[in-house]
Amino acid sequence: MKKEPDxxxxxxxxxxxxxxxxxxxxxxxxxxxxELLAERDAIQAMNQSIRATIPASIEPPYGDFFNERILRxxxxxxxxxxxxxxxxxxxxxxxxxxxAAAGMAFCFYVGTRVAEPTSITSPxxxxxxxxxxxxxxxxxxxxxxxxxxxxxxxxKGLTDIPDDLEMVGNPATDSSNGASMASISTSY
Amino acid sequence: xxSGSKNTQKSDGNGSPDNRRIKSNDIASxxxxxxxxxxxxxxxxxxxxxxxxxxxxxxxxxxMVKNDADxxxxxxxxxxxxxKALPKFESRARFSTWLFRISHNVxxxxxxKRRIEGDGELNDExxxxxxxxxGASTMPHHNAPPDEAMQQNELCEEINAALAGLSEGxxxxxxxxxxxxxxxxEIAEITGNTIGTVMxxxxxxxxxxxxILRPDAD
Numbered sequence: 518m519k520k521e522p523d524x525x526x527x528x529x530x531x532x533x534x535x536x537x538x539x540x541x542x543x544x545x546x547x548x549x550x551x552e553l554l555a556e557r558d559a560i561q562a563m564n565q566s567i568r569a570t571i572p573a574s575i576e577p578p579y580g581d582f583f584n585e586r587i588l589r590x591x592x593x594x595x596x597x598x599x600x601x602x603x604x605x606x607x608x609x610x611x612x613x614x615x616x617a618a619a620g621m622a623f624c625f626y627v628g629t630r631v632a633e634p635t636s637i638t639s640p641x642x643x644x645x646x647x648x649x650x651x652x653x654x655x656x657x658x659x660x661x662x663x664x665x666x667x668x669x670x671x672x673k674g675l676t677d678i679p680d681d682l683e684m685v686g687n688p689a690t691d692s693s694n695g696a697s698m699a700s701i702s703t704s705y
Numbered sequence: 706x707x708s709g710s711k712n713t714q715k716s717d718g719n720g721s722p723d724n725r726r727i728k729s730n731d732i733a734s735x736x737x738x739x740x741x742x743x744x745x746x747x748x749x750x751x752x753x754x755x756x757x758x759x760x761x762x763x764x765x766x767x768x769m770v771k772n773d774a775d776x777x778x779x780x781x782x783x784x785x786x787x788x789k790a791l792p793k794f795e796s797r798a799r800f801s802t803w804l805f806r807i808s809h810n811v812x813x814x815x816x817x818k819r820r821i822e823g824d825g826e827l828n829d830e831x832x833x834x835x836x837x838x839x840g841a842s843t844m845p846h847h848n849a850p851p852d853e854a855m856q857q858n859e860l861c862e863e864i865n866a867a868l869a870g871l872s873e874g875x876x877x878x879x880x881x882x883x884x885x886x887x888x889x890x891e892i893a894e895i896t897g898n899t900i901g902t903v904m905x906x907x908x909x910x911x912x913x914x915x916x917i918l919r920p921d922a923d
Contacts, residue, residue, distance in 0.1 A: 525904040574760030
């Protein structure tokens, strides 16, 4: 061998991977270059130290938990994927939007129909046919004032209102829904 | 849940090549059975594969990132990726080589991310062995006599420091070749390089290691 072996050939020689003629050539070259032999010995010793020092296998801490975590991760990913259901779910999602909107509109319509005040429920138009009075000595007469749009109930047989009864405030009126209501607070 | 065999295992330098080949074939056939079962969806078979290979994968990743917590997470990530890619595994390579290839990708992705987060510069502290807690369960343990243990610890520190002084590419080929005992072809498959590149890297990595370990030799 006239030429110095290249680095890949030298690497193979140091690692004992060379065979045949190529090995012979490098060995011949090395005989005339003792520094090469020294380098090989040094590298082999260094490799030996590395093998003796650095473990090829280190059991990870908490080995069982290590495995458990991997399996749990895989299982959770498998659950979230559920590949065959995904397209169907998408179709349902598309159908759900107009269905929900239509449902809401229907409910709103029904709600407005139910809550709408009618002439029947207007207090002014209530036709009172009878009145229950818990006290048997008290009777009630009903008068319908069509012009005023009011019904007057006259109670008879009530005890006199005491003189010290203090009428507080003014009649409060509530004109919502077209009805008129009055209330007075009393206190003794 | 299956558990691992032993805490640490040195690379086998004593067995004869024939014995090692037979052992390797047994391991490969056992792997092939479990891989086939796992490919059919058997999680227990995959669990057995994890238990069997986690030591080597964890050691390799730990020696690359030099941080036990990160190594723990990255090893798990490697196995999860292995499970996902398992249907594509065709048994042309050894299962362990294939796992090392996945681990290589996981580690390099992590290193790239760290570089980006570190504003374009790799944080050399990551590879500083002095940052590793000597009492950490991932540190090699020895039960040698005190004087021998001290020498061994010194040597261990020197070698770890020297390995930390290498680039990731150089450190990786040294670990795969000297610690894991893989051949050039397997290393080329794992690192995604040609065999020529692997040998070239080994050459320069050894030169660099020598210059760190024996600075007066140059």
